[in-house]
Amino acid sequence: MQQLPPRRIPTRRTFVAGSLLVTVLPLASAQAAPDTMMAAVKEVTGEAAVRPGRVTLDIPPLVENGNAVPVTVSVESPMTEADHVTAVHVFNEKNPQPHVFNAWLGPRNGKAIVATRIKLADTQKVIAIAETSRGEFWSASADVIVTIAACTEDVN
Amino acid sequence: MRKLSVALGLATVFLASLAMAQAGKDQRRSGYQDMGPTLQKMQDDDTANPAMLYVQAGEALWTQKAGAADKSCADCHSAGSMKGVAARYPAIPPGGDRPVDLEGRINLCRTEHQKAAPFGAESEQMLDLSAYVALQSRGMPIAPPNDPRLAAFRMHGGQLFKGREGQLNLSCANCHDDNAGKKLGGATIPQAHPTGYPIYRLEWQALGSLKRRLRNCMIGMRAEPFDEDSEDYIDLELYLMDRARGMTMDAPAVRP
């Protein structure tokens, strides 16, 4: 075998093609579209302006599996009583729901840095919004390319 | 200009080391080396590697008395005595006539020494305990025993690895020897060295055994996986461990 002949190679997509036929429809309709994401963002920001900046969204641009993608959100802030980050909100565009997590913090945290691991169903945009004690909203976004694992066991 | 020459210098060093690596005899790469930096970091940090949750549970099981003998693993073994053990299994147990893998060895202690029921092959307890035992071999070279009785089983494992099977008429070797390093869908085809088992596979969102990993590949080849307790798994594991002889154990590993 010199080169993998494309048609005969069982990629994950062909393995699960049968099950996808069954599952794609309900999933597709349950997908968070860009507007759904913006609507979810509006829920936390209201009519306030959201400015890009001060937030760093550290997420790998390319991941080998979307089931556990490390994310770190850091916000530039003195984290004092008078001026601190009160919350960090993360949203995504294409999972079935736009919400990822909301974290509430304050001066006791010293640094406005929160890290976790998230699921990304597909290649998509992720957005992080920081809310400050002064009522400002800052944001950052990133695009993540999700590749799909090969040789999996079954329908999932 | 200065910047450019530094960059050129670096490029030369890089090319030189690349050439050296390629000229080196050992071209083997572990699944760890095939992963991107994000996943390598997840594996390297014991406070972030999800497999450590299972290791912790395994450590608790290790000291828990069980069975009619009312003995714990720790009553008969020090954790230190498990160093290197995972790196040399499958092996033939005393009085036995065919090899068992690490899980099989643990179950022998369950039934013979603890007088307790064996753990299920893919049970949480088996994964926890084998992760704890395998961790003791982290950083050690894979060192299959030089037991002449193993040769026939290993050879059978090699035949299983090289023989074509399934609807796609593929062999393990087609992918892992002939096409390692190439992409299959989005995934890089690794060389299939069992350095890190049990692994936390992101695809499973859980810890799983080498048998489970092999089963996934067989399903991928559209071949009928071996029966759960088939000896073929052990023979294949024996072959894979020999093929990875000298490579460094990185259990419990993270894999995509």
Add this chain to the structure above:
Amino acid sequence: MANVLINAPGTARKGETIELKALIQHPMETGFRPGADGRLLPRNIITQFTATWNDIEIFRMKMSPAVAANPYVSFFAVASESGTVRLRWTGDRDFSAEGSVTVTVT
């Protein structure tokens, strides 16, 4: 109770900002995934994570199904006084788990 792994420095200087890391064993079943029989597996996730330092809340997080299985969280805290950092996870099906570490502030 679920397995929990908490990592924090055992000692810290007063006023120092320290990192706290936590892992917990949980499937975080999204509710959007079909099971072997093709039907959706019911949602089973952790919804809430809180941290207190000597019983005063210092951090809270609301999780959605998009948080990965076996959730990992890292955040920071100012070491104000010696005491206990208690972490608590709650979620669907009355899930509840707790873990704590003591930090000595010098």
